[in-house]
Amino acid sequence: MRATRAQSRSYSTVLKTMLLPAGYSVERWSYTLQRVTGVVVTLYFVLHVVETGNFIGGPGVWYVPSKDFAASYYEQVKELLHNPIFDAGLVIIGWMVAFHTINGLRLTLAHFGITLGKPTRVDPESPPRSFSNYQRAIFWASIALATFAAVYSVDALFGVLSG
């Protein structure tokens, strides 16, 4: 199916709506962050499955190798992956995983109608409000916990507390 010009314009509008929440409410930030973190963590997950394949000697190994072979192969890969740039990437992944988890719990609760509160009369004069107070609190908790997770990962990966 070939997209017409009007259609492709609407694709870019949707993409812009998805990715640029600046100037809108926190609801929109929550929506965008949930999607962006989801995509990035999924890409990380694919790489992580590939990378952990090196525990047993890499992608070519479909038999049980000797422990010495697996260990020496792993040490080589570890030397390659253990560097400040990859560690910094893991800190960002840590932030994203923690945010996506807690904000995802908020969405799961909302799916089953929990934390949404009673429906209220719509006031045409005030801006739309879709977060209940509980939902808003969980969103900010997810930001806070994600930041804690990032700080914790900095210590776990770089060892800043070891002195």
Place this chain on the structure above:
Amino acid sequence: MREKNVMLLHYLSGVGILIFGGIHLFTVFFTRPLGETVWETTLLFEGHQFAILEVYRNMLLASSLWFLLLFTTFHGLNGLRVILIELFPNRAVRSATRYVLLFLGFALMVYGTRTIVIAHMIR
């Protein structure tokens, strides 16, 4: 499968990831002594209570990794599908997406399962 049920599975697999991912992160990050990095402890090949080979040799931990693989594969790829449907609401993209993601999911499961089973058997 109806979209309603797929989304229910999406939420359930999310809760599954919370449980099994919690176990995974616990063994990697919370069993190290404070002041030592994961690189010096849990990411050793051997020689720590939760070093790589120790985790894979343990039947319960290895199985929990497999469930984490299963849930994350489904949850991640279904998430991509949902985003792509929102972006391109037409049938051709939807059908192409479905087959590409099914193939990718199958490949991830095969490769990940290989790693877990073989690492469990290394002596």
